[in-house]
Amino acid sequence: MDFFSEIIGETVVLGIDSLILGFCVKQLSKCKHILNALQTAPILDIDSTLNTEINKYSDHVIPYVVIRGLVKPLGNPIVSNYNNTVTGVIQRLTIKEHVIARTSAGFWSDQTRTIHEVCNATPFVLNNGKYSIEVVDALAAELLDLDVISDKFEPMSPGVIDHVWGFFSGVRQRGLQTMEEMLRDGSYITAIGELSRTNTGALKIQPPRDGLPLYLTTATKSSLLKRLASSRDFLRILLVVFGAVAVLASGRVAYKYLKRRKRRxxxxxxxxxxxxxxxxxxxxxxxxxxxxxxLCVVCSENPKEIILLPCGHVCLCEDCSENIKDNCPICRERIEARAPAFIT
Structure with missing residues (x-):
C-alpha cells in the first residue's frame, strides 16, 4: 500500500490545521502591532495646544493619535429615513432576510442573510469650541460605532403553497428586517488614526498609512486596550490548541513512517x-x-543456468545474473527478459 494512502487522514487534518494556524499567527501579529501602537499613541485635546504638539513631529504628521470630540457636519447633515428629528453624518441602511433553512443533517435552523446594504456619508469634523479636526474617509474605519435609529421586522404570512414549496426547497421565509444606523450629529466619539496638517493649516485625521486601523468609537482608549488584549489572549489560546493538533498529527505521521520503515x-x-x-x-x-x-563466463565457478532473451545466450549462473541487468556479456544486446536454462 502506498504510504500516502496510509496517512491521508493525517495529511488532511494537518493541512487544514496549518491554514488555521497560519491565519491565527497573522491575526496575532496584527493584534500585537495594533496593541503596541495604541499603547504608545498620545491622547490629545482639540485646543490651541494641538498645533504645538504636531510641530514636534516630522512633516507635521503624528502616526497614531487618540482624539475625542463632538461630531459636527460640514454642510447639511443626513436626515434619518424613519425619524425626521434625527440627523447625522454617516448612515447605514441594511435589509436582512430571516429564513428557516434545512441543514445537511436534516434539522431546521434560523438563518439571517443580508440582501441589501448601503452607506451614506457627509464630510464632518470633530469639534471643541472654535477648534476642529476633519475626519477623512470615515467609512474605512475598522471600528465604527453607530446608533440604531430604527429596527423593524416585518413577518411574512406564508400560504399553503409556500409551506409546500419551503418543505421541498429546504428554505422557509420568516420575514424581512430593516435597520437604520447613524453616527449622530453632536455625538461625542473617540477618533484614533493619523493626524496631519495640510498646507493651508487645517488639521485632519485619517486612516494611517502604515496599515494601522482607523477607529471611530464611543469607547475610551483604555476600553479598546482591554478589548485588544482580550483578543490577543484568545488568539494565543487558539495557537496553543491548533499547535497541539499539528504536533499530534505530525507525530502520527512520523509514527506511521517509522513503523513502515521498520516493516520494510x-x-x-x-x-x-x-x-x-x-x-x-x-x-x-x-x-x-x-x-x-x-561454466559461467563471468565468475568461471558456477555452471551456466540462465538464458538471456531475446539474444538466447546461455552464459550466466543465477548468482551473476542478479548483478548483470543491462546487456548480454556475449553479444552486448540489451537484456529484456531472462529464464532458467536446464543443460543436460
Missing amino acids: QLEDSLKRQLAAGRKERRAHAREKNLTDVQ
Missing part, C-alpha cells in the same frame, strides 16, 4: 536471508568438475 527493513532482511538460503542450496546442488564450456 524486516522484509528486506527476510529477503536477504531467503536469497542467501537459496544461494547456499544452489551451491550444494550444483555439479562439480564441469568443463570450461559449461
Whole structure:
C-alpha cells in the first residue's frame, strides 16, 4: 500500500490545521502591532495646544493619535429615513432576510442573510469650541460605532403553497428586517488614526498609512486596550490548541513512517536471508568438475543456468545474473527478459 494512502487522514487534518494556524499567527501579529501602537499613541485635546504638539513631529504628521470630540457636519447633515428629528453624518441602511433553512443533517435552523446594504456619508469634523479636526474617509474605519435609529421586522404570512414549496426547497421565509444606523450629529466619539496638517493649516485625521486601523468609537482608549488584549489572549489560546493538533498529527505521521520503515527493513532482511538460503542450496546442488564450456563466463565457478532473451545466450549462473541487468556479456544486446536454462 502506498504510504500516502496510509496517512491521508493525517495529511488532511494537518493541512487544514496549518491554514488555521497560519491565519491565527497573522491575526496575532496584527493584534500585537495594533496593541503596541495604541499603547504608545498620545491622547490629545482639540485646543490651541494641538498645533504645538504636531510641530514636534516630522512633516507635521503624528502616526497614531487618540482624539475625542463632538461630531459636527460640514454642510447639511443626513436626515434619518424613519425619524425626521434625527440627523447625522454617516448612515447605514441594511435589509436582512430571516429564513428557516434545512441543514445537511436534516434539522431546521434560523438563518439571517443580508440582501441589501448601503452607506451614506457627509464630510464632518470633530469639534471643541472654535477648534476642529476633519475626519477623512470615515467609512474605512475598522471600528465604527453607530446608533440604531430604527429596527423593524416585518413577518411574512406564508400560504399553503409556500409551506409546500419551503418543505421541498429546504428554505422557509420568516420575514424581512430593516435597520437604520447613524453616527449622530453632536455625538461625542473617540477618533484614533493619523493626524496631519495640510498646507493651508487645517488639521485632519485619517486612516494611517502604515496599515494601522482607523477607529471611530464611543469607547475610551483604555476600553479598546482591554478589548485588544482580550483578543490577543484568545488568539494565543487558539495557537496553543491548533499547535497541539499539528504536533499530534505530525507525530502520527512520523509514527506511521517509522513503523513502515521498520516493516520494510524486516522484509528486506527476510529477503536477504531467503536469497542467501537459496544461494547456499544452489551451491550444494550444483555439479562439480564441469568443463570450461559449461561454466559461467563471468565468475568461471558456477555452471551456466540462465538464458538471456531475446539474444538466447546461455552464459550466466543465477548468482551473476542478479548483478548483470543491462546487456548480454556475449553479444552486448540489451537484456529484456531472462529464464532458467536446464543443460543436460
